Structures are given as structure tokens and as C-alpha cells.
Amino acid sequence: MIELSGLGKSYGDVHAVRELNLSVHAGEVYGFLGRNGAGKTTTMRMLLGLIRPTSGSGSVFGKPLGDPASVARIGSLVESPAFYPHLSGRDNLRLLARYSGLGDSTVDSALELSGLIDRAGDRFTGYSLGMKQRLGVAAALMGDPELLILDEPTNGLDPSGMREMRDLVRNFADNGGTVLLSSHLLGEVEHVADRIGVIHSGRLVAEGALAEIRARVGGPRLVVRAEPGPAVETALRARPGVLGVRRTGELVEVELGTATAAAVNRDLVVEGFEVSELRIEERTLEDVFTGVTAA
Amino acid sequence: MITNNLRAELFALRRRPGVLAMAGMWSTQVVVFAYLVPYIVYLTQGSSMAPAVAADMISGLLPEGAHYYVAGALPTFGGPVMLVIGALLATGDYRWGTLRTVLGRQSDRGAFLGGRFLGLLVALLPVATVTLVLGLLSSGVIAMVNASPARYGDVGVIALELGSLWLVMAAWGAVGFAIGMLTRSPVAAIVVGLLWTVLAENALALLANVVPGLGFLSTLLLGNSSNRLAAALGSEPITITGAFGAQPQGTPLLAVAVLITYIAAAFLVSHTALRRRDVT
Numbered sequence: 001m002i003e004l005s006g007l008g009k010s011y012g013d014v015h016a017v018r019e020l021n022l023s024v025h026a027g028e029v030y031g032f033l034g035r036n037g038a039g040k041t042t043t044m045r046m047l048l049g050l051i052r053p054t055s056g057s058g059s060v061f062g063k064p065l066g067d068p069a070s071v072a073r074i075g076s077l078v079e080s081p082a083f084y085p086h087l088s089g090r091d092n093l094r095l096l097a098r099y100s101g102l103g104d105s106t107v108d109s110a111l112e113l114s115g116l117i118d119r120a121g122d123r124f125t126g127y128s129l130g131m132k133q134r135l136g137v138a139a140a141l142m143g144d145p146e147l148l149i150l151d152e153p154t155n156g157l158d159p160s161g162m163r164e165m166r167d168l169v170r171n172f173a174d175n176g177g178t179v180l181l182s183s184h185l186l187g188e189v190e191h192v193a194d195r196i197g198v199i200h201s202g203r204l205v206a207e208g209a210l211a212e213i214r215a216r217v218g219g220p221r222l223v224v225r226a227e228p229g230p231a232v233e234t235a236l237r238a239r240p241g242v243l244g245v246r247r248t249g250e251l252v253e254v255e256l257g258t259a260t261a262a263a264v265n266r267d268l269v270v271e272g273f274e275v276s277e278l279r280i281e282e283r284t285l286e287d288v289f290t291g292v293t294a295a
Numbered sequence: 296m297i298t299n300n301l302r303a304e305l306f307a308l309r310r311r312p313g314v315l316a317m318a319g320m321w322s323t324q325v326v327v328f329a330y331l332v333p334y335i336v337y338l339t340q341g342s343s344m345a346p347a348v349a350a351d352m353i354s355g356l357l358p359e360g361a362h363y364y365v366a367g368a369l370p371t372f373g374g375p376v377m378l379v380i381g382a383l384l385a386t387g388d389y390r391w392g393t394l395r396t397v398l399g400r401q402s403d404r405g406a407f408l409g410g411r412f413l414g415l416l417v418a419l420l421p422v423a424t425v426t427l428v429l430g431l432l433s434s435g436v437i438a439m440v441n442a443s444p445a446r447y448g449d450v451g452v453i454a455l456e457l458g459s460l461w462l463v464m465a466a467w468g469a470v471g472f473a474i475g476m477l478t479r480s481p482v483a484a485i486v487v488g489l490l491w492t493v494l495a496e497n498a499l500a501l502l503a504n505v506v507p508g509l510g511f512l513s514t515l516l517l518g519n520s521s522n523r524l525a526a527a528l529g530s531e532p533i534t535i536t537g538a539f540g541a542q543p544q545g546t547p548l549l550a551v552a553v554l555i556t557y558i559a560a561a562f563l564v565s566h567t568a569l570r571r572r573d574v575t
Contacts, residue, residue: 098303
């Protein structure tokens, strides 16, 4: 559905995006991860034809980037939502519906879906950040798009709004839609994405299913709370089957190689340490992100 | 596609307070400065004027001369207002960041610009109509107060005047639109537009009058062509400086051609600017 090949965008000597190769398949939620300034928004703008690549090429729905026929099948929210301040939320959507050749009937259903229907008659300028974000999502959903491009869609939303957004994205994909979802809030993407791409300094540094990327960074780690901490750390470092040890106070994180949690526990007890906590911790996306961008 | 965009623009235009305020300001100007003030001057000073001058003055304020002040005042006073309207229409999306919202839904920039430009031209038609109607109404009231006969021109004359008013307004609005598209700032567009039309055009016209062989330059200017068209309607152009426009150059047909050229050139410039530009 989205194919990017060596895509790049430079502003003079500044390379916002470099040699980006990326594929998003129909029906999946693709999490596009990167810190602020990594190149996520620039990439999304190129997908919509808002800015032109300086190198490489790409296609959406098999058509060149920015092709009107393909953009008409996309719902997007790129960067902060921008609407006409003197118009109500409803009138803003009615205006956009006219630009797209859609009827007014699509407006209220989009407002309903985004949870903004009760305040649709208020002027945009009086909306809170969360309401503006909801209006942006409503605009993106108008006209039953096949592909959603959402850039940090949970910005400004409260926890329940963030949960609603996750549900909305998941439901959209479950109903056959495709989503490209960018975020720097890694937990947001982790819960909904089928595949993930990590962009850093304009380059895609990792791509794949979450499990694959986790595997690249390492398996689960063992968290041990035992006293005295420094001695526990020394003992674990010397133990065969342990790849790495990091201590913060009495809490020691152990990168397990061939050793098992049970074996580590047994050895610590045998050596006379008081073990008060022992748990396996899965790699979070934060770990993954830190790992791949550090590399 | 362009039909969708035009529908959207007309929907938005009816809800643009800045544009509506400027159109309202021009309508007020017409009533106050083209009719009310001159009539007060006539009432208070008419008896001390030469009879021929006083008769000229009142005849221009009566229905049969309704075009006199409206058309004559348009290039100098109404033109800049239309220029501001054009600049506001072109720069609003840059000011609010809404260009990415609109072009993110439909990326045909030619259709978008065509719709907006056409929207401007269409919107100026009711403005021209209101201007003319206000002129006719004001002159009717003056005729009634002055106990003079209210003889309106035939429909053909009124239609011709309406067309001329619209063409002049459209040319000025289009120039403001193009400058707005180039500068992306309403303030910059208005300053550049007014400096050009008020100062630079007057200077060029003076130069053309003084330097032999440059006479044709006057006929290519927006102000001159607007004044020439107003003069063709029978009005004596009202100018700020009096240095330019008092004797507009060229033929009415040439003036029409020049004004249409300004509109076409403004569209091409705007289209080129938008097509090449990244939208951030």
C-alpha cells in the first residue's frame, strides 16, 4: 500500500530524511517511531504530497506520492490539527467535505465517531487541545478512507481519550483499513501496531514485527532485589551464563544468556544473599528504541 | 475537482469576517465619501460656487449620474480595498496553517488555486452589485431630498457599469491575491500592494508623461487602466495626487484588455508559486 524507496528530503545541508526504504501492507497498523525531529512528520508530508522529496521515490496505492487520486483515499492528521479559527468544528468539517466532494452527511458521523458531536457548533478557536485533536481525527475519518496517516494522534488527549484513540486505530485496521501511526510515546504504538519502523536522524534503523525487533535487542531481563547490592552485582558478574549486569541501589538488572532465573536465584541464596524480589521483565519498546537508536 | 473547490471557497467566503468587513468598509465609503460628503459640500458651499460647477456637482449625485462618483472613486479608493481582500484570501491559509489540512485531503493544487481564485472573482460580483445599488439608492435619496427628478439610466447602461466595476475590482483583487501568494503574509502583501499601486504606479506614470517614447507605459498600469475605464463611463477619475489618472491614457478597449491581462497574470503567478512550494 505504501512503498518508499531511497526516499530523501534535504534542506540545504540538513537531511531531514535519508534513503528511507519502507513498506506498509494493506490491513496492518504500522507504528512509525522516532524522537522529535527524527523525520517522521517530514516523511508523512511527503506521502501526502505536501512536500516534495529531493531524492528517491515512493508510491501510495500504486500511484506517485501526492497523486490526487491516492490522496483522496487517505485520511490524515499530520502535526498539530490546523483549522479555520472563526469557523465551528462542524463548519470546518463541512468545508473540508466540500473540498473533497463529500456530502454533509459524512460530517456528523465523523464528529460522532471522534466524540466531538456535542461541541461541534463551537468555534474552533475555543476548543481545548484535546478537542482540537479530536476534530483532526474526525477530519481524517471523513469519507471512509482506506488508509489513515496519523502523526502523534494522542497529543493533548487525556488517558481515556488515549485509550479511545488506540481502540479507534485498532478497530479501523480490524475492519480492513491500514494505518501509519507515528508516535514518540512508545507505549501507544506498542499496544496497536502490527509492525514497527524506527527512524533516527532521518534513517530507518529498524523495521519488523515487535517480537523481531525485541529479539534484535535481546531477550527478557531478570530483575533482582537482594542485599547487599554491590556484592550481589559482583557475584552475578562472575556467574557463567550471564551476559550483563546493571545495578541501581539494591535493584540489579541481569541480562540472561544461558542462565535461568531459577538457577540465578538458587546460586544467590546458596551464597548467602537475601533475595527479596525476583522477576522476569519483558523488553519494552522504550528499551528497543533506545537499543536501536544507540546502535 | 475545481467545482468542489469553488463550492468550498464560496462556503468559506460567506464566513470570512475579514473579507466581509472589508467589503462592508468599501460600501460605507461609497455612501459616505461618494454621496454624503459631496452632497453636504453642495448644500453648504453650492451657493458660493459658479453656477455651472454647482450644476455639474449635483448632476453627478443624481440617479442619472450614479456612475459618476462610484466609478470615479473605485480605482483610487476602492481598488486598494479590493487589493486587501485579495491579499487576505491568499494568505489566510498560511496564517492559520490550514493549507496542509486542505491539501492533505485533496492534493490537486491547480484545482485548489483555481477554486480559490474563481471564488474571489465570483465574490466580487455581489460587492460590485452592492456598490452600484448603494450608489443608485443614495442618488435616489439625494434626488428626493433635493426635489430633483430621479431619472435612472436604462438597463444596458447600468449593466455596462456593473461589468466595468466588477472588472476593475477583479483586477485589483487579483493583484492583491498574487502578491499575497508570493509573500504569504497579509501585512507584507498589503504593504507591497499599496506601495506599488499608490506610489510606484504614480511615479511610473509621471515618468511616462515626461520621458518621450515612454507614453505607452502608462497604458500598461493598473491604475491608469482602471481610471480609463471609469472615464469611459463618463466619470472624472478622483485621484489622491492628481498627478496620475486625471488624464488616463489609452482606449477603453485597451484598458479592458490590460485589466484582463492583470487577472490572468495574477493567476499564473499564484499558480506557479503554490505549485513549486513545499507546504509545511
